[in-house]
Amino acid sequence: MALDRKIATIDLTTGRIDIEPIPIEWRKQFIGGRGLDAFLLYRNTPKGCDPLGPDNAAIVSAGLLVGTMASASARTHVMAKSPLTGLTGSANMGGFFGPEMRWAGFDHLVIKGKAEKPVYLYIHNGRIEIRDASNLWGLGVYETQARIRKELGDEETQVLCIGPAGENLVRFACVMTGRKNAAGRTGMGAVLGSKNLKAIACRGTMDLAIKHPVEALEYNKEIIQQVISTKVSQIMQRWGTGFIFGVTNTTGLVRTRNFQYNQLPNSEDIEAENLDKYSIGVDGCFGCQVHCRHRYIIQEGPYAGTYAQGPEYTSQGAFGTEVGCRSMNTILTANHLVNDYGMDTLETGSMIAWAMECYEKGLLKDADTDGLPLEWGKDDVVLEMVRRIAFRENIGDVLAEGPRGAANKIGPESWKYLIHVKGMSNLHSDERATPSLALNIAVSSRGADHLRGRPAIDLYNLPMKVLDKVYRNPDGYDGPLTNNYSEYEGKARMVMWQELNYMAVDCLGVCKYHTVFLSPNHPTFGEFSKLIQLNTGLEMSPKEIWDIANRCYTIERLFNLREGMTRADDWLPDRYFDEPTKLGLPVARGKCIDREKFKAMIDEYYRLHEWDENGVPTPELLERLGIADLTADKA
């Protein structure tokens, strides 16, 4: 059944593979997926290890409900110490790899050491083989998967892999499966590259037993209806996340020309509606009826005729507003390139936008760029920069080091133009008018990022009774909440709640579009409890799941503290406080974050998490969560 999947520890240096059951105690403490990965990462990496050295552990997992009668239970999670931030590295992706890994018998792979030459893992019905990948090294993501399927003679094989960016140790290289599914953030692809691990192929035909099949099937139907009956899902079914762009750009919540503006005027071409010209149909991850991405064909330019998938909202920023480009064809082309090279779309676009601002300010000269003019809105320059970063050519080699590494090379003046937290760039959202969203990126355990704790529904100005229902459960919170997104009060709770909610879905391996992210009416702790019970037989109350998520999130915090982060890292770039927004609707124009109020927000956020004023979890909290000995062992 869903509880009988194994954990494998694979040492690529020695070739030794150990396969063990997952103790039921771990399920009760960490559930699985990202939560259990966080615990495994803490235990399996020595303090201060080099993220690109053999001591780092790359952990690949499928959450507890992956492949079951839980809608959109498709997610694969990848974790390691991040070569981008030096802290928690964590990213998850959809597609079909996670379910296949479970049908092949495994939930978690802990990969250590470094292979002597390029290899890939082949996992098949309980067995794991280390195979030669010399002939795959250098190939793009699409071709790698096709070649492995051919070599194994099985088209149903699911493959996760790295592209040239991962091989070249680009610090924001990602792990990919399928055409577009990316474990995108924090440079997990570079960690695999550093281990000479090109890919993991899975094929399984082992039963994943469902504890109460009849009831689980019916409940799945209910959950699907709950999700697809919301307006936001219906729009997602048609347009994907790109639909968000119209309203955020109009309002003035979109960072433009790096961070100079908060809106890109005359950008109709990059509205989601224009995808129709390129789309040949929508595409769903495993078991998902939201099918939020397009299968598309690039129409113009050197890549015309190429079939790719996506794009996400984030790519409209990365290769649109941030770099001042206004072409859907460019966005779709760049999206294809980053996917095939295996590189984080957000980080790539952000690095290019920052380099453009450095160029504008004279901090980068033509001599530094081999004559390439890094000017705003130059589509061909953007595409060329994507390639240079992946292959580390001249200026691309500098940017491939990520925000901190690149800024160290370009010089002290360049630091002030970086839009990053903890060494990871932010997506293209501009949070100066939205304190709750600003808090989310400042405190997230993996650096600037929306998918750790963004209370996106705060933007809807919902009735209080709706917010009360979401944010006061399941632990009976009775502190302040506010439904005006310009406010600072009550927002710390929203962020903290979202962090634990997202941790819970990441433990289960369910997509965030199937929980309270873009709609307040989507499943959350109550539904999770029933899904777990029907599919696995484990009894966990909503409050117990909340406590588990809290335990797992606290471990990520402990890992970050162990690796040297301090309260000062939970903070935003100065531009958020010093440069008011220039464009947009009145609600977003002339706004910036208030330093004092923001500091108070972080204090409140720490209090809610039961962390002290320095952001360190209190001994009482660790005792209550049963993880006091975790730090004691490894101190």
Place this chain on the structure above:
Amino acid sequence: MSKKIYVVDPERCTGCRLCEIICSVKHVGVSNPAKSAIHIIKWDEEGFYLPMHCQHCEDAPCMAICPKKAISRDETLDRVVIDYDLCIGCKLCVSACPFGAMGYDPDRKKVFKCDLCDGDPQCVRFCDMKAVDYVEVSRHSLQRMRESSERYAEVMRKHGGG
């Protein structure tokens, strides 16, 4: 009542494969595409997906090859069914099916195929896109005719036909 047939529309299929595990959970209580009577065959290089399953042939090769007459047609639901009391598990039908629609479950030691869930196919019930559907045959054909004549109608409208 007009009889229903099972039809697929690959243009609607998103490739999510929910139908595969719905089928295996419904029939054997496990999530396992290898135990599913429906499969989404994918051309991942092109983004083309096609649901494949038993066609419930009139002159079914599985039926013809079966030495024990364990496979027969059930005319009330217009389907091909297996009588497990007669089946000896020889698996000749697995080889005979030109569509690969006869499966074999090595754990339960049984051949299996689509049984249309006795008239309420669960894959159809769960497919929000209606890439698979179970519809009255005359309606289906007319619907397709209407869709395919849309272009003709468009031309006539534009050029002032009639």
